Amino acid sequence: MNNNLLEVLRIGIFYDGYYFYKISNYYKYEHERKARISISGLHDFIKHETAKFTGLDIRQCQIIDAHYFKGRSSAREMGEKVQSERVFEDILMRENIVTHYLPLRYNENNVAQEKGIDVWLALEAYELAIYKHFDILVLVAGDGDYVPLVRKLHTLGTQVMLISWEFSYHNESGDMMETKTSRQLQEEVFYSVAMHQRVDQNSDDEYVRSLFVPDRSFDQARAQGQLSLKIDSPEALPEERPEWTSVLFSLNANGFGFIKDESQNNIFFHYSTLTNREFSELQPGMTVKYQLEEDKDRSRREGELRYRACRVTVIDQAPPGIWPEGVLPS
Numbered sequence: 001m002n003n004n005l006l007e008v009l010r011i012g013i014f015y016d017g018y019y020f021y022k023i024s025n026y027y028k029y030e031h032e033r034k035a036r037i038s039i040s041g042l043h044d045f046i047k048h049e050t051a052k053f054t055g056l057d058i059r060q061c062q063i064i065d066a067h068y069f070k071g072r073s074s075a076r077e078m079g080e081k082v083q084s085e086r087v088f089e090d091i092l093m094r095e096n097i098v099t100h101y102l103p104l105r106y107n108e109n110n111v112a113q114e115k116g117i118d119v120w121l122a123l124e125a126y127e128l129a130i131y132k133h134f135d136i137l138v139l140v141a142g143d144g145d146y147v148p149l150v151r152k153l154h155t156l157g158t159q160v161m162l163i164s165w166e167f168s169y170h171n172e173s174g175d176m177m178e179t180k181t182s183r184q185l186q187e188e189v190f191y192s193v194a195m196h197q198r199v200d201q202n203s204d205d206e207y208v209r210s211l212f213v214p215d216r217s218f219d220q221a222r223a224q225g226q227l228s229l230k231i232d233s234p235e236a237l238p239e240e241r242p243e244w245t246s247v248l249f250s251l252n253a254n255g256f257g258f259i260k261d262e263s264q265n266n267i268f269f270h271y272s273t274l275t276n277r278e279f280s281e282l283q284p285g286m287t288v289k290y291q292l293e294e295d296k297d298r299s300r301r302e303g304e305l306r307y308r309a310c311r312v313t314v315i316d317q318a319p320p321g322i323w324p325e326g327v328l329p330s
Helices: 017-029 039-054 081-094 117-132 144-156 183-188 195-201 218-223 296-302
Strands: 009-016 061-072 097-103 136-140 159-164 167-170 176-179 191-194 244-252 256-259 267-270 287-294 307-316
Touching: 009 017, 009 039, 009 117, 017 061, 017 176, 039 061, 039 136, 039 159, 061 117, 081 097, 097 117, 117 136, 117 144, 136 144, 144 159, 144 183, 159 183, 191 195, 267 287
Parallel strands: 009 061, 009 136, 061 097, 136 159, 159 191, 267 307
Antiparallel strands: 167 176, 244 256, 244 287, 256 267, 287 307
């Protein structure tokens, strides 16, 4: 045997897909960075972090398997968002990530919910750890439901690294939104990385910078395999609603904007309702078609029926230098 050959540390990565979806959207629309997470950058960060705490050369830390688990709407419910889903799947394939999807289920209020994803992830992770002999298994997750998996992996001699975030922000309705990491999960793993702290406290570190997709066009990012998450909204939108056509009136960097409609004092829309574009691609003056749904929070506050746009689709680009009357790009 050649003694110059380096021993390889075998790394497996398992993504809780909806958890990662929320993280990516937070950094794109709520955090000051206004950028999505790069999957290739995250993998480089994981290899660097593994090398650092094991004392090995980064060349010895190799990702030999990666899996992504998420609930997904049917193609009929997704409509034009099938294209965005395919773009993201292309990115996952380029990073050698195996995808696992379960159909979303609906509660009595017709709200889509993920069921069984954590169980499926845990079973696959445990079985693959046995057959592929992972030295390190990386969980990109935050749910305490994964604690039994971590304990089982430790009995195999597989050490678990946890990649997780904690943050809070106010959504467009003024409600506080929070993402927390289970304290028990953090205590059970061999090594826990608080990513929100790394990002905010080490902004000049090259591996932290590489965590985010550079400011570039959608096509450039897609071509280089770095565009991260743009997935369908978890709520199904009824296809039988009538469609309206107008132009984008104004945009806000926090991921929302207004569609021109004088009768409604303009129509609010959120980035999650877009079907065929990234929010960063939009410009005032673009022609869109959209459906309306009740804005329940505004209706309750104002005491009368109010609407917001849903299922927003760009159907025509804005003519160069031409904007809706009296509106400048924000």
